[in-house]
Amino acid sequence: MTLSERDKKHLWHPLTQHKTSPDTLAIVKAKGVKLWDESGKEYIDGISSWYTSMYGHCNPYITSKVAEQMQKLDQVVFSGFTHEPAIQLSEELIKILPSNQEKLFFSDNGSTSTEIGIKMALQYHFNLGNERKVMLAFEEGFHGDTFGAMSVSGLSVYNGAFEDHFLEVVRIPTPNGENNPKVLQSLENLIKENAIAGFIYEPLVQGAAGMKMHDADGLNAILRTCRENGIIIVADEVMTGFGKTGKNFASEYMEEQPDIICMSKALTAGLLPMAITSCSMKIFNAFYDNDIAKGLFHGHTYTANPLACTAALAGIELLNSEEIQQNIQKVIHSHSGFLEEIKDHPKVTNPRQLGVILAFELNVEMERYGNLRNKLFQHFMGNGVFLRPLGNTIYILAPYVISQEELQKVYDSILSALEIF
Numbered sequence: 001m002t003l004s005e006r007d008k009k010h011l012w013h014p015l016t017q018h019k020t021s022p023d024t025l026a027i028v029k030a031k032g033v034k035l036w037d038e039s040g041k042e043y044i045d046g047i048s049s050w051y052t053s054m055y056g057h058c059n060p061y062i063t064s065k066v067a068e069q070m071q072k073l074d075q076v077v078f079s080g081f082t083h084e085p086a087i088q089l090s091e092e093l094i095k096i097l098p099s100n101q102e103k104l105f106f107s108d109n110g111s112t113s114t115e116i117g118i119k120m121a122l123q124y125h126f127n128l129g130n131e132r133k134v135m136l137a138f139e140e141g142f143h144g145d146t147f148g149a150m151s152v153s154g155l156s157v158y159n160g161a162f163e164d165h166f167l168e169v170v171r172i173p174t175p176n177g178e179n180n181p182k183v184l185q186s187l188e189n190l191i192k193e194n195a196i197a198g199f200i201y202e203p204l205v206q207g208a209a210g211m212k213m214h215d216a217d218g219l220n221a222i223l224r225t226c227r228e229n230g231i232i233i234v235a236d237e238v239m240t241g242f243g244k245t246g247k248n249f250a251s252e253y254m255e256e257q258p259d260i261i262c263m264s265k266a267l268t269a270g271l272l273p274m275a276i277t278s279c280s281m282k283i284f285n286a287f288y289d290n291d292i293a294k295g296l297f298h299g300h301t302y303t304a305n306p307l308a309c310t311a312a313l314a315g316i317e318l319l320n321s322e323e324i325q326q327n328i329q330k331v332i333h334s335h336s337g338f339l340e341e342i343k344d345h346p347k348v349t350n351p352r353q354l355g356v357i358l359a360f361e362l363n364v365e366m367e368r369y370g371n372l373r374n375k376l377f378q379h380f381m382g383n384g385v386f387l388r389p390l391g392n393t394i395y396i397l398a399p400y401v402i403s404q405e406e407l408q409k410v411y412d413s414i415l416s417a418l419e420i421f
């Protein structure tokens with residue numbers, strides 16, 4: 001029996017309706033930008049396995065660091081104890097975060113990092129005795145699958161069973177330049193009508209919504225209005241963090257800095273699951289008290305796991321290296337050339353790029369293709385390229401270490417899709 005056949009007996013996959021989904025593909029090996037399936041076919045990982053493996057899979061520098069750490073200290077309770085990997089990581093991460101960020105709170109995945117960001121914003125006001133319980137979010141945002149994260153996510157078509165239990169959330173559209181004054185006006189109206197505790201948003205790029213990009217000036221004006229009105233600013237950089245937008249964090253494109261930043265995905269370079277919610281002293285100080293109940297009573301068993309911290313530390317070292325920074329510039333430059341090439345194609349709508357993220361919508365009659373998204377996916381995989389379209393949105397978010405030749409292979413498979421569909 002193949003792995004794909006054995007898989008079916010006991011495994012329940014995420015985001016999958018098993019009755020109608022095609023079989024899962026078994027991957028047996030990964031190296032650099034490539035994945036191999038059990039039949040030996042290779043694929044370029046054009047989405048860095050959900051934006052995690054930005055320095056390449058099984059990166060020898062990162063794996064050797066983690067292997068070393070693994071012989072020394074594998075796991076210890078982080079409540080009442082500490083260790084060098086977490087301390088070193090804190091020192092290095094603070095250096096690359098926006099300058100107001102001072103404290104790091106660990107968890108295990110992107111959803112818990114935003115859950116903690118939301119809890120920090122709500123408890124900040126609770127501790128100060130403010131009656132503020134409403135969260136503000138963008139329409140079509142995505143922040144994860146735990147209850148708080150689901151509540152603030154605008155993309156909740158499959159959340160029907162849980163909606164009665166959600167937090168109270170009000171929403172504004174994303175600013176696109178043209179609509180900036182209107183968005184600000186609706187924000188001001190919402191502020192008058194609701195006791196808003198915090199604003200959570202994906203800065204500049206909404207990943208799950210289909211790599212939708214919005215206007216930095218418009219976002220900056222929103223953040224300024226939030227700050228003037230005592231609303232805690234929570235940037236969800238789970239997808240955008242660690243270099244993808246051309247800066248270490250997308251928040252660097254705005255003047256107003258967030259009070260809280262959520263990180264995961266590329267944080268550990270695709271090696272181990274971990275997340276961090278960072279915050280400024282203003283937030284931390286609201287929890288710092290003789291009253292024990294004012295603390296943040298949230299904690300996961302694997303908090304600040306030494307191996308995950310070591311992977312993150314090695315990832316940041318690579319991110320800071322001249323080699324990776326040059327690679328990032330090369331990918332940005334190459335994407336710009338490709339966008340120029342396809343932007344006037346009749347089937348290409350809304351071509352866009354920020355940093356190493358390139359996206360556009362394929363403008364074809366959806367009905368003609370039954371399930372267009374699956375057909376596109378099969379087309380790319382058939383070409384040995386792992387791209388995972390979102391509806392009719394095609395996007396590339398490849399590892400920084402991708403070569404020009406491999407990039408060209410990804411572009412070629414997109415060009416042939418433009419011919420075929």
Ligand SMILES: *Cc1c(COP(=O)(O)O)cnc(C)c1O
Binds near residue numbers: 111112142202207
């Ligand atoms: C992926 C993602 C999350 C959720 O992270 P998980 O690790 O999948 O729980 C939250 N926010 C954003 C912006 C994401 O892209």
